[in-house]
Amino acid sequence: MQAKISENLAKVRAAISDAERRGGRDVGSTTLVAVSKTHPADIVRLAVEASQLLFGENRVQEAKAKAPELPSKLEWHLIGHLQKNKVRQALSLFEMIHGADSIELLQDLDRIAHEMGLFPKVLLQVNLAGESSKFGFTPVQLFKEIDAFLELDRVQIEGLMTLPPIARVPEDSRRFFVQLREMREKLARELGFPLRHLSMGMSGDYEVAVEEGATLVRIGTAIFGNREPRSG
Numbered sequence: 001m002q003a004k005i006s007e008n009l010a011k012v013r014a015a016i017s018d019a020e021r022r023g024g025r026d027v028g029s030t031t032l033v034a035v036s037k038t039h040p041a042d043i044v045r046l047a048v049e050a051s052q053l054l055f056g057e058n059r060v061q062e063a064k065a066k067a068p069e070l071p072s073k074l075e076w077h078l079i080g081h082l083q084k085n086k087v088r089q090a091l092s093l094f095e096m097i098h099g100a101d102s103i104e105l106l107q108d109l110d111r112i113a114h115e116m117g118l119f120p121k122v123l124l125q126v127n128l129a130g131e132s133s134k135f136g137f138t139p140v141q142l143f144k145e146i147d148a149f150l151e152l153d154r155v156q157i158e159g160l161m162t163l164p165p166i167a168r169v170p171e172d173s174r175r176f177f178v179q180l181r182e183m184r185e186k187l188a189r190e191l192g193f194p195l196r197h198l199s200m201g202m203s204g205d206y207e208v209a210v211e212e213g214a215t216l217v218r219i220g221t222a223i224f225g226n227r228e229p230r231s232g
């Protein structure tokens with residue numbers, strides 16, 4: 001298992017570098033978020049031994065149970081939907097929240113971050129295809145909320161995140177990644193501050209995402225193998 005995970009990590013890292021070169025980007029400009037959801041701490045530790053220090057989880061409770069079993073030098077990102085009643089716990093656990101998906105949630109994050117003395121980093125989740133099964137701002141909603149975004153004084157909006165429709169082949173995702181990149185530029189202009197991050201690309205399509213400018217890729221299966229179905 002150790003050999004397998006470190007081998008998978010090496011392959012993913014090499015594929016990211018190759019995609020950076022193809023995309024005309026600096027090698028090393030993409031950060032790998034290893035998605036450890038559903039995998040126990042003992043498995044995550046194998047990735048840590050292969051020098052992976054940043055992990056993504058999509059459930060607050062699961063991360064809260066797992067993190068204390070692992071070295072405190074690790075960094076955790078929340079990649080899934082955040083329920084309002086878990087904001088406080090999420091703020092104390094996660095370095096970045098990838099899926100800020102409503103103005104109400106951002107306002108809660110801002111208020112509670114103030115109480116906790118924090119300046120949390122967040123990415124705005126964009127539902128590019130307007131799928132009803134997905135969380136996130138539609139492109140139209142995103143640009144309507146500019147004033148509300150500007151009123152947040154604790155929350156640091158650092159970029160955009162998306163989860164495109166399930167792709168038949170990786171190329172199918174390309175147009176969504178291009179769209180997210182263009183949207184970041186437009187939104188940064190309207191907000192009047194730079195947005196560093198594009199969180200896009202998963203096991204099936206991360207190479208295309210890196211070619212198109214992803215700064216954060218969220219990869220689970222290609223590192224840890226298939227996940228067991230969750231109960232509940």
Ligand SMILES: *Cc1c(COP(=O)(O)O)cnc(C)c1O
Pocket residue numbers: 035037058079080163202203204218219220221222
């Ligand atoms: C599970 C998950 C991933 C990782 O998916 P893989 O296909 O296993 O790489 C990435 N992003 C989000 C939001 C996820 O929930």
